[in-house]
Amino acid sequence: MAKALENSEIRYRRLFESAQDGIFILNTATGRINEVNPSLLDILGYSREELVEKKLGEVDAFEDFEARRESFPDLEKKAFVHYKNLKLKTKSGRPIQVDFVCNAYQISDEKILQCNVRDIRDRKAKESALLARENARLSMMENQETHGLLIEKLPVGIIVHAADTRIVSCNPEASQLLGIPADQVLGKMADDPDWNFVREDGTPMPVGEYPCNRVAATGQVLKNFIMGIGSGKGCKCLLVNAYPEFDNSGSLRQIVVMLTDIGDIKGAEEKIRLHVEHLTALVEIDRAINFSFDLNLSLTTLLTHVLVQLGVDAADVLLFNPQSRTLDFVAGRGFHTKTIEQARQPLGEGYAGRAAQDRSVVHIPDLAKEHDKFLRKGFLAAENFVSYHGVPLIAKGKVLGVLEIFDRSRLVRDDEWLYFLKAMAAQAAIAIDNVTLFDNLQRSNTELFNAYDATIEGWSRALELRDNETEGHSQRVALLTVRMARLFGLNDAELVQVRWGALLHDIGKMGVPDKILQKKESLTEAEWAVMKQHTVFAYKMLSPIRYLRAALDIPYAHHEKWDGSGYPLGLKGEQIPLLARIFSVVDVWDALRSDRRYRSSWSVEKVRRHLLSLAGTHFDPHVVKVGLDSDLFVD
CATH class of the missing domain: 1.10.3210.10 (Hypothetical protein af1432)
Structure with missing residues (x-):
């Protein structure tokens, strides 16, 4: 518990020191400043010694803030007060415009007020410039007869909310993305329960996080916010940008929300992610093959990745025996019974034998409609397999075996999946070929050593004769x-x-x-x-x-x-x-x-x-x- 408290204090201190907002801690009983962070010193131009342990009234910068202390009792009820457009003065006397957020909390017997000071001069300047440009744009568009047509034809969804978040305008693209007819969208509020907004991770989105509500609450532009609408496979992934529009008096006039369907982009990202996973799996398999001459270990590693990366239920490797010209079971994963371990198929017979002889992939989408005496009904009934893939394992022009894939449900496999299956089969062929070469080399070395040893013993016996x-x-x-x-x-x-x-x-x-x-x-x-x-x-x-x-x-x-x-x-x-x-x-x-x-x-x-x-x-x-x-x- 003490360690957790210590870690919490360290994290708080780091956040306090690195915060971009200026922060000072005020003891409400004494009216003295207990602590300040570096950002506040940068904003006001004071040194730490000139502020710490000073009363607010003793620091010229806080004259305007001191005058508003009559609202401090609000903190007794809310524990939170937000002052907007407050005037402070730097040490040099230059006025600056800031927002204040004050939070009250109790530490032991001491009541503490934490004040966050945000310099909003740049923001105000940008907002003014943005407002000026926006007003000019609106003025120009209002004088153009094509204004409505432009909005209607835009390839992005446009929704305009009034200041109370009621929808006053919606183009066809937005209606399509929302899945609601345009005439039913108009008049809805941003917190209407009919919206089915979800976060990027698919979890339900609280009403307060809705784009329009966020902009209405903060008065700030919302950029590149990703969310979803709908659920399950029908969920659409949207990129949201929203901005507020103010009238000449600074009051919120309306909120414009732009929606862009990025489903294709997210789909492409998912394909890239899967491709990277596949490459990573191939690298791991390659490492297992190169650093081990244990065929069972190499094939077990490969079959584990086959099940995970290809999303199949079971897989095995049958090894070709040139002497008997049969395909014999050597390794398998995902099977409920051990029946498959007795597999021994003549070349050219059965699915696996056909895949090896024809050197091509054999795909059986519905095992119930096919007949293969080597995949007996008893075996299929015990395993509940419904589909099959057999891929020949070929290395250096020779067929070394077959990689078999079994599924217990009917799934549609795309070209990318089949390509990766063939890549896995190629890795299995390399593993088998490497081990075979190593075994042959070891056998040759053993035979050569035995020949040397027998020769030397022969020489010694010849001498003794x-x-x-x-x-x-x-x-x-x-x-x-x-x-x-x-x-x-x-x-x-x-x-x-x-x-x-x-x-x-x-x-x-x-x-x-x-x-x-x-x-x-x-x-x-x-x-x-x-x-x-x-x-x-x-x-x-x-x-x-x-x-x-x-x-x-x-x-x-x-x-x-x-x-x-x-x-x-x-x-x-x-x-x-x-x-x-x-x-x-x-x-x-x-x-x-x-x-x-x-x-x-x-x-x-x-x-x-x-x-x-x-x-x-x-x-x-x-x-x-x-x-x-x-x-x-x-x-």
Whole structure:
């Protein structure tokens, strides 16, 4: 409540400060001015300090107003007094003509008088000029015999009210707009209950807001006032301009009201509004299509807009299946039952099949008179559909499906509606085509990835065939290396390269002669030199293959040692790639845990102690610790 009061005070202060009328607040008990706004200071030429806390009698500007204070008791009854054509003086002594509106109200124990001061010099000058011109015009027209004929032929309605608002003249156009014969219009008063005036929004218009009554009350011209007459579809939208005419003594003589039918203009505005809504809907649908490859989401968004923008009761999309050559239900909105979800129509049969095969819109205005076995009577009875539209979904010259529209009442659809329906169908076709392309691309990428993976596994198996003792070694170390690399925060895409590098860690041995690779005796120094070249062979074999470059660290550097004594480059410490450091530990683990022709496999504890003993010389100590602390190096 306090917040609302505070907001109300802020709004009042802003209105007070920004009002074009001059305003001063008077304490009626003390006769002193409590507050003034900037507009009053501009009108009178005083500063705020020269007015606030002054009595009216102490300010020369208010001498004439002070003399009229005998009417203040009226405020006790009305709480409102309007002074017209009051004389004030500016600080410089220049007289000005103003209107005063005084409102009395109570705040706590203090009675307050708020006075609004409106400078009417410009208005009076304009009114005088307007009156002079109008009198001259009337004088001229009264001397012309064609005056009456001109009014009769005008394409706008003209109604002339006497000073008491009684209608004294009405041309045929006005009679037609009012829907009342001219002889029945004459003599009616502006507040006659027969008038069926409504506001622009269609709500009933109070008598006080009638154009003639407003002009009579204010004495001011009414410009470009929009209202309606009638109700429902028969309501006419009118643009009203009205002005008062005064005699030489300043008394109201008559009020002229001009009525213009702007129904066509409002209709055009409505069409523009609908067109903008349609464009906005198409933009939203386009955004949904472009930012999502979820066909169901894209089509659900589209069908929602179809129901709202086209004003239909239900809609669905049937997708064309090239293999079965049928149209199958994929998405729908607005249906009471789920029967439509079983829709499966052969191409060329039924409404949808015909729309797809002929590539044209199928419109059935009365489903009760048509026969389509795919829209069974049971389905129609449950849904109460009476009309149907089927629009083919075509993208890049191919029929992708059909957009179906159902109505439960008979409505007349214009060309604009049909054009927008086709635009919606085009958007649906784009959505389906985009998702199809994306799915095909994903499928191709998956197939290509699987081919790469199968090729790499084939290479690793081919290498193992040269040495039966290492059978399964590549698969085991690949799996364990991936698990260990995950502990170091590598993502899925990086882990793919880790697996490939582990599978191909000994691919370079393809370049080592069999007599060395399969030799049972110890290798000579020269033979060891050749054997050590297998890491270089691996680099030369894999580096030209672009998609395997990220997997090179393991085949090329897994024989480097932490203390720099390894090969082929003699890298030391963290100069060795992390993946090579991880793999070297895993490789030794699997080798020692496997049987060889020259030794049996080691126990888990013995291998763990061995790895720990080589931490800091052969292996990265941190990698060894992570491996031993995890559950990887156990049975």
